[in-house]
Amino acid sequence: MRIIDTLESNVRSYPFSFPAIFSRARGSIMLTEDGRKVIDFLSGAGALNYGHNNHQIKAAIAEYLASDAVIHGLDMATPAKLEFLETFSSVILRERDLQYRFQFTGPTGANAIEAALKLSRKITGRQNIISFTHGYHGMSLGAMAASGNRFYRRASGAALAGATFMPYDGYLGPAVDTADYLQKLLSDESSGIDTPAAILVETVQGEGGINVASKEWLQSVQAIAKNVGALFIVDDVQMGCGRTGEFFSFEFAGLSPDIIVMSKSLSGYGLPLSMLLIKEECDAWMPGEHTGTFRGNNLALVSATAAINIYWRSRTFAQDVQRMGELMRSRLEAIASEHGSGFAVRGRGMALGFDCQTAEVAETTARKAFEKGLIVERCGPIDQVVKFLPALTIDLETLNRGLDIFELSLTETLMEPRSDVPRQRAFLRSRC
Numbered sequence: 001m002r003i004i005d006t007l008e009s010n011v012r013s014y015p016f017s018f019p020a021i022f023s024r025a026r027g028s029i030m031l032t033e034d035g036r037k038v039i040d041f042l043s044g045a046g047a048l049n050y051g052h053n054n055h056q057i058k059a060a061i062a063e064y065l066a067s068d069a070v071i072h073g074l075d076m077a078t079p080a081k082l083e084f085l086e087t088f089s090s091v092i093l094r095e096r097d098l099q100y101r102f103q104f105t106g107p108t109g110a111n112a113i114e115a116a117l118k119l120s121r122k123i124t125g126r127q128n129i130i131s132f133t134h135g136y137h138g139m140s141l142g143a144m145a146a147s148g149n150r151f152y153r154r155a156s157g158a159a160l161a162g163a164t165f166m167p168y169d170g171y172l173g174p175a176v177d178t179a180d181y182l183q184k185l186l187s188d189e190s191s192g193i194d195t196p197a198a199i200l201v202e203t204v205q206g207e208g209g210i211n212v213a214s215k216e217w218l219q220s221v222q223a224i225a226k227n228v229g230a231l232f233i234v235d236d237v238q239m240g241c242g243r244t245g246e247f248f249s250f251e252f253a254g255l256s257p258d259i260i261v262m263s264k265s266l267s268g269y270g271l272p273l274s275m276l277l278i279k280e281e282c283d284a285w286m287p288g289e290h291t292g293t294f295r296g297n298n299l300a301l302v303s304a305t306a307a308i309n310i311y312w313r314s315r316t317f318a319q320d321v322q323r324m325g326e327l328m329r330s331r332l333e334a335i336a337s338e339h340g341s342g343f344a345v346r347g348r349g350m351a352l353g354f355d356c357q358t359a360e361v362a363e364t365t366a367r368k369a370f371e372k373g374l375i376v377e378r379c380g381p382i383d384q385v386v387k388f389l390p391a392l393t394i395d396l397e398t399l400n401r402g403l404d405i406f407e408l409s410l411t412e413t414l415m416e417p418r419s420d421v422p423r424q425r426a427f428l429r430s431r432c
């Protein structure tokens with residue numbers, strides 16, 4: 001670890017939570033250099049829905065590499081791109097009665113969010129973006145302006161302008177429908193809220209604490225966007241590609257977003273790939289008006305096509321994810337009720353959060369879990385939620401083993417007197 005400590009910037013984050021050198025990985029298991037096997041419930045923050053080094057997907061990449069086919073071609077046409085467009089259109093879109101155009105953006109989720117916001121502003125001639133409390137959309141200035149987290153906002157060092165925050169579903173408690181509040185403000189000419197270019201929403205807030213929006217709330221927000229002539233954008237960067245038990249996280253609500261933002265698990269292999277799905281009538285770009293060197297990297301398109309062919313041609317994969325999600329949820333709920341009334345379990349599909357209420361309990365539990373062989377990350381406004389994002393392809397035995405480790409770690413944490421060693425990140429946070 002010494003070379004990391006001396007040479008890599010203080011800005012690194014996961015090496016503090018998971019202090020090991022990870023040398024190999026397959027499926028849901030990562031191997032450390034000193035020979036430990038660790039179960040991965042973080043999955044590249046949702047970029048590895050099909051597991052590490054998925055062998056079937058790897059075969060497609062290896063074949064493509066061996067053939068000297070084009071890897072980098074800016075956004076030129078290649079057989080790999082055509083095959084991806086065809087496969088995604090027929091297997092994902094047509095099956096769901098959806099029709100979209102594809103825009104390949106730079107490789108990160110933030111790149112795609114920026115493109116979506118820019119397009120909405122161009123179409124409407126407006127500037128304001130409505131986003132939601134505890135939302136997370138990435139680190140670039142435009143995406144950051146629409147993200148709630150104060151630690152990140154402060155670190156940006158710039159005026160973050162252009163977004164207005166509205167309360168997410170449930171933010172004001174179960175008795176208040178925050179969509180009514182949004183509706184009221186946007187229909188009042190003198191509310192002080194500029195009519196938005198877009199409403200940007202996650203159906204489940206990943207970084208924000210696994211907060212789940214209801215079907216009715218999402219439908220209302222979509223209708224409000226339509227009424228005020230704003231684009232309705234779903235950020236499916238983390239919750240898309242099957243995470244919630246359906247390919248798009250909004251299928252359960254029957255939404256029809258003007259723009260869908262995809263990244264993280266899109267390539268299926270952890271390779272960087274991001275894109276927008278744009279309704280045809282919203283495709284207002286002039287050729288070359290938004291560019292980037294790494295758009296639609298062909299290797300990532302090949303793995304993305306393979307992932308769709310392998311997992312999404314039949315309905316059984318989505319059903320398996322829903323079933324596994326139910327098992328996880330009932331196990332976590334049992335753990336929550338066994339250990340007192342304060343804990344809460346939230347989520348949809350295989351995106352679940354265990355709200356420990358305090359940062360200390362969540363932090364100590366996650367640290368103990370890693371010592372015992374499980375990677376789990378924390379999220380939420382004060383990092384009080386332990387977040388479960390196992391690979392969607394995980395086997396039941398490994399899933400249960402991971403949950404056993406979590407339960408044991410929580411039990412030990414609750415038995416300890418409350419005198420916690422502050423972790424590096426918490427220390428850095430308080431220093432700012």
Ligand SMILES: *Cc1c(COP(=O)(O)O)cnc(C)c1O
Binds near residue numbers: 113235238
């Ligand atoms: C991770 C994430 C992003 C940003 O993606 P990057 O690739 O890190 O830029 C945007 N939105 C959501 C919901 C995310 O989870």
